[in-house]
Amino acid sequence: MTHHRTLHLPIALSALAALLCACTPQRNEHDIVIGVLADLTGPTADVGRPYHEGMLAAIDDLNAHGGIRRRHIQALSEDYGYKVPTAEEKYKKYVQASVVAVQGWGTGDSEALRRKVAGDELPFMSASYAEVLTDPEQSPYNFVVAATYSDQMRIALDQIAAADPQAQVAVFHHDSPFGNAPIADGKQWIASRGYQLGYQEYAMKAGATDYVASLQRAQQQGARYLIVQNVASPAATLARDIAAQKLGMKIVCLNWCSDELFVQLAGPAAEGTWMVQPFAPPSVPQPGHEPLKQYCAAKGIDFESAGVHFVQGWYTLQVMAGGLAKLLADGRELSGKNLRGALETMGPVDTGGVIGPIRFSAASHRGATAAGVYVVEHGKLVERARALTPRS
Amino acid sequence: MSATATGIFHDSYASELRLCHTRAEKRRLVLTLALLSALPWALDGYWLGVVNGIGIAAIGAVGLNLLCGFSGQISLGHAGFMAVGAFTSALLSTRLGLPAPLGIGAAVLLSAALGALVGLPALRVEGVYLAIATLASQQIIEFIVCRWSWLTQGRGFLDVPRLGFLGDHVSRLTFERSWYWLILGVATLALLGARNLLRSALGRSLMAVRDHDVAAATIGIDVARAKLTAFALSSGYAGLAGALCAQYSEIVSWERFTLDVSVQYLGMIIVGGLGSLAGSVYGAVFIGLLPPLLSELATLASSGGSSWTAQLPALQLGAFGAAIVLFLLFEPRGLARLWQRALDYFGSWPFRY
Numbered sequence: 005m006t007h008h009r010t011l012h013l014p015i016a017l018s019a020l021a022a023l024l025c026a027c028t029p030q031r032n033e034h035d036i037v038i039g040v041l042a043d044l045t046g047p048t049a050d051v052g053r054p055y056h057e058g059m060l061a062a063i064d065d066l067n068a069h070g071g072i073r074r075r076h077i078q079a080l081s082e083d084y085g086y087k088v089p090t091a092e093e094k095y096k097k098y099v100q101a102s103v104v105a106v107q108g109w110g111t112g113d114s115e116a117l118r119r120k121v122a123g124d125e126l127p128f129m130s131a132s133y134a135e136v137l138t139d140p141e142q143s144p145y146n147f148v149v150a151a152t153y154s155d156q157m158r159i160a161l162d163q164i165a166a167a168d169p170q171a172q173v174a175v176f177h178h179d180s181p182f183g184n185a186p187i188a189d190g191k192q193w194i195a196s197r198g199y200q201l202g203y204q205e206y207a208m209k210a211g212a213t214d215y216v217a218s219l220q221r222a223q224q225q226g227a228r229y230l231i232v233q234n235v236a237s238p239a240a241t242l243a244r245d246i247a248a249q250k251l252g253m254k255i256v257c258l259n260w261c262s263d264e265l266f267v268q269l270a271g272p273a274a275e276g277t278w279m280v281q282p283f284a285p286p287s288v289p290q291p292g293h294e295p296l297k298q299y300c301a302a303k304g305i306d307f308e309s310a311g312v313h314f315v316q317g318w319y320t321l322q323v324m325a326g327g328l329a330k331l332l333a334d335g336r337e338l339s340g341k342n343l344r345g346a347l348e349t350m351g352p353v354d355t356g357g358v359i360g361p362i363r364f365s366a367a368s369h370r371g372a373t374a375a376g377v378y379v380v381e382h383g384k385l386v387e388r389a390r391a392l393t394p395r396s
Numbered sequence: 397m398s399a400t401a402t403g404i405f406h407d408s409y410a411s412e413l414r415l416c417h418t419r420a421e422k423r424r425l426v427l428t429l430a431l432l433s434a435l436p437w438a439l440d441g442y443w444l445g446v447v448n449g450i451g452i453a454a455i456g457a458v459g460l461n462l463l464c465g466f467s468g469q470i471s472l473g474h475a476g477f478m479a480v481g482a483f484t485s486a487l488l489s490t491r492l493g494l495p496a497p498l499g500i501g502a503a504v505l506l507s508a509a510l511g512a513l514v515g516l517p518a519l520r521v522e523g524v525y526l527a528i529a530t531l532a533s534q535q536i537i538e539f540i541v542c543r544w545s546w547l548t549q550g551r552g553f554l555d556v557p558r559l560g561f562l563g564d565h566v567s568r569l570t571f572e573r574s575w576y577w578l579i580l581g582v583a584t585l586a587l588l589g590a591r592n593l594l595r596s597a598l599g600r601s602l603m604a605v606r607d608h609d610v611a612a613a614t615i616g617i618d619v620a621r622a623k624l625t626a627f628a629l630s631s632g633y634a635g636l637a638g639a640l641c642a643q644y645s646e647i648v649s650w651e652r653f654t655l656d657v658s659v660q661y662l663g664m665i666i667v668g669g670l671g672s673l674a675g676s677v678y679g680a681v682f683i684g685l686l687p688p689l690l691s692e693l694a695t696l697a698s699s700g701g702s703s704w705t706a707q708l709p710a711l712q713l714g715a716f717g718a719a720i721v722l723f724l725l726f727e728p729r730g731l732a733r734l735w736q737r738a739l740d741y742f743g744s745w746p747f748r749y
Contacts, residue, residue, distance in 0.1 A: 044706065045706065045709045045710075046709075082691075083706075083708065083709075085708075085709045088649065088651050088652060089652060090687075092645060093442075093445065093446065093449075093687075093688065096442045096445040096572075097442045099441060099442075112649065115647065115649070116647045118647070119555055119558065119647060120646060123571070136551065181649065184552050185552075
């Protein structure tokens with residue numbers, strides 16, 4: 005037995021440690037650091053990319069205008085491919101980098117990180133509008149900027165009940181926590197409002213190339229209306245299948261397929277689709293679109309094709325920036341706990357009509373309850389009703 | 397250079413039963429323990445989190461190796477048993493208010509019992525057919541935890557309260573470090589348990605069944621019992637890993653226990669070395685470090701202007717596949733055998749053998 009054989013493990017480990025140290029990013033102490041989790045390559049990447057770009061654009065724009073009280077925002081952004089364990093891994097990295105807040109993405113990761121951000125006292129916003137995230141009792145550090153999926157579902161059901169009180173409704177949803185989020189609340193809404201609507205759910209398997217079999221079952225149910233809680237690409241496949249089979253069902257998209265991408269992918273099959281969308285799309289101009297238009301013009305981006313999710317990312321970040329501005333204006337220390345307090349007390353955030361005023365309080369982290377309803381006409385999103393809330 | 401020992405000779409039963417037989421082994425053990433104790437101070441929270449994930453994976457991989465490497469059965473349902481462990485431990489500690497250690501213990505027992513049940517087809521079929529039977533168990537468990545709304549009260553996930561250590565609430569600063577010690581302790585016990593088991597009559601009977609089940613039966617081994625025990629043991633380890641995972645990540649949802657995870661565990665024991673306990677740990681380290689290291693490399697490469705990060709998921713999958721293929725081609729007995737060969741090489745250096 006020799007002495008030197010025992011040396012290889014420590015040498016290898018110290019080499020590894022040296023490599024890891026070299027990888028730690030450098031940053032300016034004065035910057036406000038936030039972590040961003042994005043889906044750029046996973047199953048929701050089609051809408052995840054524009055949302056992420058909108059968020060980074062808002063940061064870029066804020067920094068170009070001097071930052072928040074002369075402090076720049078630095079975003080640490082990583083793709084997590086819609087995988088919850090990867091999101092947790094990236095989140096730990098952000099905690100290590102001493103971020104003051106995190107911008108997440110999906111329902112799965114927002115729910116999984118809910119308790120972690122509460123334990124670590126880091127405010128968390130995401131593009132998930134699941135009901136559980138609005139309750140400070142259950143999710144003390146999560147903030148939801150738009151009408152929840154459940155509220156969107158209620159608005160959709162209100163619309164359907166007004167148009168056809170006896171209709172059968174089929175809910176087609178992403179097979180994940182995101183897709184399941186509004187299902188039970190929709191059923192309860194029908195019962196509590198005394199609607200005569202039929203209601204059945206159908207899970208859409210990820211990566212399916214057609215949904216003919218599920219549609220057959222929906223046809224047997226006698227479904228006239230299909231509420232879709234999924235992202236644009238599978239929803240477009242669904243629309244094409246309906247058109248090809250001449251089933252004559254009307255699609256009602258919630259938030260994540262209510263966009264230009266769906267219209268583009270579904271083509272003529274998208275005509276007449278209803279869309280419940282909390283954020284005003286570029287095709288329905290609002291005063292709040294102006295700063296985005298200016299930014300896009302300066303950067304050579306086509307605002308119309310950047311789409312509604314770009315707007316969504318932009319304004320979600322603006323809300324968090326509002327909290328940061330209040331925190332720094334009050335002269336308090338920059339910490340997650342103080343930011344949470346600032347978000348709860350900053351008063352309504354005006355988005356220039358893009359989305360109704362967003363307001364949080366210590367009792368509720370439900371930023372808004374209203375969503376617009378749009379209809380697809382000649383390949384464009386046309387406003388059908390503005391700022392609807394579930395009927396009380 | 398001292399003379400190399402020509403063999404290991406025992407002059408008493410006690411010496412045969414020792415954990416370490418040579419001085420070099422003892423030295424390596426001490427060195428490893430010293431390194432492991434230094435790790436929490438050398439690594440930041442993020443990397444310690446990665447190490448904690450590896451620790452949990454190592455427990456699961458040891459379990460799978462007991463089944464595949466030592467008993468010659470195959471399972472594509474390992475993640476399913478982890479799900480059983482995770483949900484049981486979470487339900488017991490949240491709904492019945494059982495202390496976490498008791499909940500984890502019960503989770504291990506339930507997963508083991510379920511594992512024995514799922515192992516029943518192994519009495520009749522083997523090879524590819526057994527793989528398909530265990531695949532079915534994976535899908536069934538996945539389906540149940542995904543669709544049975546009672547489990548999560550329709551929410552799709554279960555919250556697990558943050559584990560307190562000695563009544564203390566663990567803050568984010570010490571969270572990873574506290575968990576590191578806990579996981580290290582449990583993993584060490586799990587490894588020692590497996591090692592002792594393999595030296596016992598039961599362990600030997602498992603290996604006899606693996607090598608030739610008919611021959612094993614003729615020398616009086618109850619093949620059916622051995623196979624079912626192997627399944628129960630393996631699922632028990634999986635349940636332990638799942639329960640730890642639930643307590644550590646403070647949330648349980650079905651998304652964490654899909655077929656991909658089962659395949660990943662098979663990858664771990666192939667890369668690490670089938671039929672080697674140390675190999676299970678090496679495999680867990682390898683597969684656990686691959687994604688974060690690749691992601692660091694991609695970030696480094698992207699800072700030059702090119703965009704490697706966009707290709708990262710594809711790169712990670714590719715690297716995982718390539719690692720398995722390369723190991724199967726060049727060293728089917730995995731990292732454990734590579735390490736042994738390296739030791740032998742340096743041991744007899746400058747001579748070839």
